[in-house]
Amino acid sequence: MDFWGVIFDLCQGFSVTLKLFALTLVFAIPLGFILAFLSMVKFKPISFLTKVFIWIIRGTPLLLQCLLVTFIPSMVFDIPNKDFQSMLGLRTMADLQFTFVLIAFVINYACYFAVIIEGGIKNVSIGQHEAGKVLGMTKGQIFRHVILMQVVRKITAPMSNEIITLVKDTALARALSVIEIIAIAFEKVNKYAVLSPLLYTSLFYLAFSGVLTILFHYIEKKLSYYSV
Amino acid sequence: MNMLEVQNLTKSFGSHQVLKGVSFSLKQGEVLVIIGSSGSGKTTLLRCLNFLEQADGGSISVGDEEIFNASGKMNLSDHAMRDRRLHFGLVFQSFNLFPQHTVLKNVTLAPTLYQTAQLKKAKAGRNAIKEAKAAIETQGRALLEMVGLSEKVDEYPCRLSGGQQQRVAIARALALNPDILCFDEPTSALDPELTGEVLRVIRSLKDQGRTMVVVTHEMEFARGVADHVIYMADGIIEEEGTPEEVFGSPKSEKTKAFLAAGYNR
């Protein structure tokens, strides 16, 4: 077995893992805020539907959602995946698979984030909103300058848990034939009939979640310069 | 002319009528003290003045401008609403300082946002905005000095005592230069030994000619600072008059009982 060759290929696989991880966060966090707002909207039908949606997504397996997403273009919109691929301007079928997985991940994680964010927002005392109001601040100003940082601080710990879970959930992408690190590891296992690529793979994950843990710890510390 | 004119204000929560027609007026530079037992509607009254609640009936005028009338259409834009509410300032019982901002930023945040928005709307240049910000900061420091906290400008509220926090809250409310400053039991959340410093600040504001409405259970202070006293019971003004009249020779049986009992927390 060519050790460095295997490590190099695993790195390439891990870059796909990281890409899925990063893109999921980039889209799921804003979407999480949007869903959180929608579930707090005063107009009942909207908040109710949002809550039901979040309940469904959180109540079903992510793997199932990934699989389901791949069928939506063909079954719901009657667009074959091949055409859908060119519609999105994607070069390969693998890119399309990746996109499907990303969509499922974004929706799934946005729902988990939404619940955390909603909890964080509701947790900021009403007195903070009222103080902003009597000082003549607009709703947007109150959210941006008074509420948001307090919410961020409250949600850092639960969000970091979810984000570490996301690192590991990316392994699910393999089920939709996305060639990420585990797929490559298995390929090497089959090729060389040794288990060590799996060991290396776990070290990749451990190193990455280790870095994230330290990062979140640092952020939490940075944000705890005040107590409430 | 009256600075503040409140007419026949009513407010219900569900079927529970909390304010049953409250009217009073206040001249420029006068201090109105409102006393009354728990649940009589004092907080609700202040919240209606500050537009945290919308009264069901009645009207509120500041100077010659009617800023609220329940019978009129109140479909104001956010902006118009804001300008009306800025006639009033409110100091809360529980301070409600912004914990993530320094003491100075607590004081300057709202005026800075307000001024910046105004200047941007008037298409003012970058420099004008910068100057305005600097002026607001200078004013903020002056206000904090006035309440005796010039040493604490860069601290976070959590590092201050309750009395200091409440003084920051007063400076914050003053930064928008409201016509009428309202206090809702400003010392009720404080340890007894810290009430004095806050009451002294309110006293000095009176000496500077601030028009104020103060809800308090500190009877001695009320008697000293008030130009006019209102005793509220059950959503109505049970008795009102000068401090000498209300505290010295109350006419209503309810007032007598309330004052005799003293206030028990």
Ligand SMILES: Nc1ncnc2c1ncn2[C@@H]1O[C@H](COP(=O)(O)OP(=O)(O)OP(=O)(O)O)[C@@H](O)[C@H]1O
């Ligand atoms: N948002 C609300 N919803 C329902 N009821 C309310 C609300 N706010 C106040 N009330 C009720 O209105 C009544 C008057 O309350 P308010 O807070 O104005 O009294 P208060 O005179 O300030 O009393 P305290 O001395 O305890 O502060 C109380 O019975 C209270 O339960």
Ligand SMILES: [Mg+2]
């Ligand atoms: Mg009250």
